[in-house]
Amino acid sequence: MPKKDLIDIQDLSTEEIDDMIALAEEIIDDPARFQEVCAHRILGSLFYEPSTRTRLSFESAMLSLGGQVIGFSEAGASSVAKGESVADTARTVECFADIIAMRHPKEGAPFVAAQSVDIPVINAGDGGHNHPTQTLTDLLTIHREMGHLDKLVIGACGDLKFGRTVHSLIAAMSRYANVEFVLISPEELVIPEHVRTEILDRKGIPYREVRALEDVIGELDILYMTRVQRERFFNEADYIRLKDTYILTPERMAQAKPEMRVLHPLPRVNEISVKVDKDPRAAYFRQVKNGKFIRMALIMTLLGVNA
Numbered sequence: 001m002p003k004k005d006l007i008d009i010q011d012l013s014t015e016e017i018d019d020m021i022a023l024a025e026e027i028i029d030d031p032a033r034f035q036e037v038c039a040h041r042i043l044g045s046l047f048y049e050p051s052t053r054t055r056l057s058f059e060s061a062m063l064s065l066g067g068q069v070i071g072f073s074e075a076g077a078s079s080v081a082k083g084e085s086v087a088d089t090a091r092t093v094e095c096f097a098d099i100i101a102m103r104h105p106k107e108g109a110p111f112v113a114a115q116s117v118d119i120p121v122i123n124a125g126d127g128g129h130n131h132p133t134q135t136l137t138d139l140l141t142i143h144r145e146m147g148h149l150d151k152l153v154i155g156a157c158g159d160l161k162f163g164r165t166v167h168s169l170i171a172a173m174s175r176y177a178n179v180e181f182v183l184i185s186p187e188e189l190v191i192p193e194h195v196r197t198e199i200l201d202r203k204g205i206p207y208r209e210v211r212a213l214e215d216v217i218g219e220l221d222i223l224y225m226t227r228v229q230r231e232r233f234f235n236e237a238d239y240i241r242l243k244d245t246y247i248l249t250p251e252r253m254a255q256a257k258p259e260m261r262v263l264h265p266l267p268r269v270n271e272i273s274v275k276v277d278k279d280p281r282a283a284y285f286r287q288v289k290n291g292k293f294i295r296m297a298l299i300m301t302l303l304g305v306n307a
């Protein structure tokens with residue numbers, strides 16, 4: 001069997017995604033059954049960009065499966081600082097690990113790593129491009145919160161240009177029936193052309209682009225908030241001008257449906273007031289927890305391990 005990587009959410013069929021969600025839900029219901037399934041397996045965790053949730057959830061996932069973790073969270077502490085290529089670093093880690101999770105500021109770096117090694121490589125976020133494991137986390141969260149992935153009006157709000165999580169989320173959610181998107185962003189941060197033409201237009205998915213959250217919040221089943229991606233701006237003045245365009249407050253939440261759910265990949269900066277956290281519709285910390293379970297399911301799937 002050829003090895004399988006996860007570079008783009010489109011690498012997975014809808015059936016594979018649904019199976020992974022089902023496996024994550026089995027793990028949530030009975031974690032003890034899975035605590036040794038990856039004994040003696042090693043995850044190489046290669047993070048060239050800052051991360052809290054993604055890195056720690058990958059590491060916690062592997063440890064909770066009985067496996068072990070090696071790697072770096074600061075590229076400056078590895079031979080990358082000496083100018084080593086992504087391909088050579090991946091070939092080195094392949095000598096020590098069974099599976100790699102890689103986050104990198106350059107689009108395509110995890111793909112290059114995957115081409116260079118014979119073990120599975122997982123993209124843990126590449127530049128402004130993709131973030132497939134965040135999307136699996138988001139799908140598991142929507143499934144657990146709403147009970148289904150079809151028939152949903154999904155509002156994505158904030159930095160839709162540089163926010164890689166939104167690009168992968170649209171690609172994944174477009175597969176389910178009767179899903180509709182409301183894309184809420186300032187003019188400067190609209191969704192990239194390739195997402196519009198290659199996913200939304202090509203599949204004929206209904207979507208609207210709007211500027212004001214208050215005009216549409218009452219129609220949404222899911223509100224997916226995002227942070228303005230400061231590190232991907234060329235110009236600090238533009239970041240400062242745009243960073244507080246949207247701030248979700250309890251007053252704004254009062255206009256939303258009682259069953260709407262708020263998701264956010266986190267970290268949050270200002271875009272959700274901490275006063276919203278106690279609203280039962282705020283699902284973003286439950287989403288963090290789901291991230292560990294779906295990564296357990298993903299590691300098991302790519303390693304071909306069963307409980």
Ligand code: NCD
Pocket residue numbers: 053054125131134164165226227265266267
């Ligand atoms: C996101 C990311 O890194 O793209 N965070 C995450 O992985 N949970 C979102 C962000 O940084 O804004």
